[in-house]
Every structure is written in structure tokens, then in C-alpha cells.
Amino acid sequence: MKNEFIDRRKKLGSIFPPNSAVVISGASIQLRNADSSHAFRQDSSFWYLTGFNEPESTLVLYINESQEVQSTVFVPKKDKVKEIWDGYRAGPEGAEKDHGFDQAFNNTEINEILPELLSGSHKVFYPFGKNSALDNSMVEWIKAAKSKDRHSPAIDIADAASKIGNQRLLKSAYEIEQMKKACQISAEAHVEAMRFVKSGMTEQEMEAFYLYEFAKRGGRFSAYTPIVAGGENACILHYVENCKQLNDGDLLLVDAGCEYNFYASDITRTFPVSGKFTKPQLAIYEIVLEAQVKAIEAVSVNNNVMDAQGISEKVITQGLIDLGILSGSLEDLHAAGAFKDFYMHKIGHWLGLDVHDAGDYMENNEFMQFKPGMVTTVEPGIYIPASAKVEDQWKGIGIRIEDDILVTAEGNENLTEFVPSDPREIEALMA
Numbered sequence: 001m002k003n004e005f006i007d008r009r010k011k012l013g014s015i016f017p018p019n020s021a022v023v024i025s026g027a028s029i030q031l032r033n034a035d036s037s038h039a040f041r042q043d044s045s046f047w048y049l050t051g052f053n054e055p056e057s058t059l060v061l062y063i064n065e066s067q068e069v070q071s072t073v074f075v076p077k078k079d080k081v082k083e084i085w086d087g088y089r090a091g092p093e094g095a096e097k098d099h100g101f102d103q104a105f106n107n108t109e110i111n112e113i114l115p116e117l118l119s120g121s122h123k124v125f126y127p128f129g130k131n132s133a134l135d136n137s138m139v140e141w142i143k144a145a146k147s148k149d150r151h152s153p154a155i156d157i158a159d160a161a162s163k164i165g166n167q168r169l170l171k172s173a174y175e176i177e178q179m180k181k182a183c184q185i186s187a188e189a190h191v192e193a194m195r196f197v198k199s200g201m202t203e204q205e206m207e208a209f210y211l212y213e214f215a216k217r218g219g220r221f222s223a224y225t226p227i228v229a230g231g232e233n234a235c236i237l238h239y240v241e242n243c244k245q246l247n248d249g250d251l252l253l254v255d256a257g258c259e260y261n262f263y264a265s266d267i268t269r270t271f272p273v274s275g276k277f278t279k280p281q282l283a284i285y286e287i288v289l290e291a292q293v294k295a296i297e298a299v300s301v302n303n304n305v306m307d308a309q310g311i312s313e314k315v316i317t318q319g320l321i322d323l324g325i326l327s328g329s330l331e332d333l334h335a336a337g338a339f340k341d342f343y344m345h346k347i348g349h350w351l352g353l354d355v356h357d358a359g360d361y362m363e364n365n366e367f368m369q370f371k372p373g374m375v376t377t378v379e380p381g382i383y384i385p386a387s388a389k390v391e392d393q394w395k396g397i398g399i400r401i402e403d404d405i406l407v408t409a410e411g412n413e414n415l416t417e418f419v420p421s422d423p424r425e426i427e428a429l430m431a
Contacts, residue, residue, distance in 0.1 A: 024127070171374070254270075286423065295315075
């Protein structure tokens with residue numbers, strides 16, 4: 001596994017110019033309240049390049065004249081007392097031995113040593129604007145580096161986020177293996193939830209059930225705060241109160257996925273609390289499902305990232321016309337964006353170490369073409385709040401269906417197809 005991270009550092013370094021440096025800061029402990037902290041989660045780009053899971057750490061990659069990549073890391077120092085309270089620390093020696101860095105130092109030495117590493121660089125790359133503490137420190141480190149030799153070249157600063165993000169876009173075989181596991185855990189949890197839900201339960205009870213099902217399968221942490229939305233709450237796209245009672249006749253929209261070995265999954269299913277869709281619910285559901293099926297078909301190396309979006313918009317617009325919710329021609333209504341009152345978000349997003357993963361959507365001023373190794377969500381929806389000017393039978397219906405799709409050379413693979421989306425299969429499962 002160590003070699004996976006070493007290879008990533010070498011690959012990243014190869015795309016930067018000679019005599020340049022890349023600085024990536026790890027995450028810090030975040031307090032929840034008083035002296036209680038949130039569970040530590042390493043910065044995704046730092047983890048991607050290091051596999052090192054201790055806070056207050058910093059990675060420096062120096063690309064020399066020969067385009068060779070030299071890695072230096074600053075880590076928490078060994079401390080017997082701290083380790084009694086908080087657990088093992090690798091220290092510089094352990095960081096070098098176990099993670100393959102060329103050299104490692106205590107993080108208390110960074111202000112002294114890092115300017116020396118940057119001295120002589122023509123350009124320094126780092127993800128500026130993401131971490132204000134790092135922004136401030138970078139200014140001081142570069143000023144100190146320039147002061148080492150008044151005749152040294154100026155050091156330019158450039159953003160590293162896009163280059164790192166676009167490398168993260170293309171998943172290795174190891175990464176795909178982790179994501180498949182995360183997706184399977186989450187899919188199984190959704191299946192069990194469909195069997196478990198009953199009228200009179202609360203959204204919070206269902207949220208707890210999902211977290212339990214994730215954890216017992218090895219996904220201790222959720223990849224994001226679950227959305228567990230009964231009835232009209234499903235029309236709030238990022239609803240996270242998760243506290244209302246579920247009643248017969250309600251649909252339950254659950255957007256939930258676990259994190260496994262740092263890799264995220266992201267699944268949404270909408271299913272009836274009673275186990276049976278009403279006719280209006282089923283009519284809306286089938287439009288969303290058709291939009292998703294056709295959008296997934298468009299996820300291939302022959303298409304760009306916006307092709308599936310247009311397909312989903314047209315399917316949903318036509319479906320709403322067929323139900324009398326919209327009136328007019330498909331072409332005119334789509335061009336006018338009439339669907340946006342009911343379908344107001346994009347079809348999906350990159351998925352990986354983050355649920356909204358790093359990586360650009362544009363390349364050479366055009367929408368990016370899909371490439372093998374990319375993973376994207378596909379998640380169309382229709383949301384009709386009670387305030388909408390429609391017939392009463394449609395009011396309060398919110399439906400989204402989301403799967404995680406791996407782009408392959410031959411087409412794509414649905415990593416979350418284990419959990420049913422066909423309404424007949426859902427009803428059969430819940431019976």
C-alpha cells in the first residue's frame with residue numbers, strides 16, 4: 001500500500017515544472033464544544049498523497065531540475081504523554097519508514113526548515129484559499145525563503161488544487177476496490193431500511209438505523225450528514241433536521257452513504273412508508289426513474305459531463321407535460337427552463353475521497369469528456385412542494401433516485417445497483 005502513495009506523489013510531481021514545490025497541509029483537530037473535539041478526518045488531498053493520518057502535518061514535494069520528486073513531511077513529534085492519552089504517533093522516523101517519505105521532521109520545526117526547502121524554487125504550488133492559516137503561513141515561508149539569497153529568482157505562487165483534483169478524478173484499481181466496498185455497504189443498508197421502515201417511526205430513528213447498518217458492515221462513518229426526509233420534507237434538497245414522524249401515505253427520501261477507508265458512497269432512494277406507492281407518487285416516480293436510466297446510459301467515454309444533464313431535463317420536462325403539470329411543447333419548455341421549478345439541481349457530481357469530490361468539469365474551455373476511472377453520481381429528481389401551483393394530488397411529492405457510476409472503457413458500471421430502484425421491486429421487497 002505504501003507504494004500506491006509513493007506512485008501518486010511521483011505522478012503528481014511529473015506534471016509540475018522543474019525547480020518548483022508543492023505544499024499540502026493536513027487537517028487539524030476541530031473542536032465541537034468546550035474541550036470535546038469532532039472525530040478527526042484527514043484532509044483528502046493530503047491523505048491521497050501520503051496515507052498519513054495524523055493531524056497538524058504538512059507535505060512538501062520538491063521537483064528538481066531533472067523532474068525528480070523529493071518528498072518531505074512535517075509531523076507531530078513523538079510524545080509519550082500524548083500517546084498515553086491520544087494514541088500512537090509515528091514521529092519523523094516512523095513517517096519515513098512506514099510511508100516512504102524521503103525525509104521527515106517534527107512539525108515544530110516547519111518555520112525553520114520549510115523556507116530552506118523553498119529557497120531556489122521558481123514557483124510554489126498550494127491550494128490557496130482553502131485554509132486561511134496555511135495562506136498566512138505560505139506568505140511568511142516564501143518571504144523567509146527569498147531572504148536566504150537576494151540574488152535568487154522570484155518565487156511565484158500558483159494554485160495546486162486543480163492539478164491535484166484532476167489526478168484524483170482518475171481512480172486506481174485500489175481506489176475502485178475501496179469504492180465498490182463503500183457502495184455495497186451502503187446499498188445493503190438501503191435494502192435493510194426498506195424492510196425496516198414502519199408508519200409511526202421518526203426520521204431520526206431511520207437515520208440511526210442507517211448509521212448502524214453502515215457501521216456493522218465496516219463503514220463506521222457516514223460520508224456526509226444523511227438526508228432522511230419524509231413527506232414534503234423531501235422537497236428540501238439538503239434537509240437534515242431528520243426529526244419528524246413518518247406516516248402512512250408518506251414517501252421517504254433517504255440520501256445516505258457510508259465512508260470506507262476514506263472513500264465515499266452516495267445513494268438516494270425514495271420509497272413509500274406503507275410499502276405501496278399511491279398512483280400520483282408512482283406517476284412522478286416513473287418519470288424520475290426513466291430520466292435516471294437514460295442519463296446513466298449517457299455516462300460513457302463518448303460523451304461529456306453535461307450530456308446526461310440535458311437528457312434528464314428533457315425526460316423530466318416531457319413527463320411533466322404528459323401529467324399536465326407543464327403545458328406547451330417540449331422544445332419551448334426545455335429552452336425556457338420550465339423544469340427548473342421542479343428539477344433545480346445538476347444530474348450529479350464526482351465521487352471519491354470526498355462525496356463532492358475534487359476535479360474540474362471543464363477542460364480546454366469545453367465540458368470534460370468522461371474517462372475510464374472516473375466515478376460520478378447520477379441523481380435526477382422531481383420536487384413539488386405544497387406551495388406549487390399544481391393539482392392537489394401532486395403536492396408534497398419529492399422524489400430523487402441516485403446511483404454511483406464508474407466510467408469504464410466499454411461504457412459504465414453501476415456500483416450501487418444492488419439496492420432496487422424499480423418501483424415493483426421496491427414494493428415486493430417491502431411486502
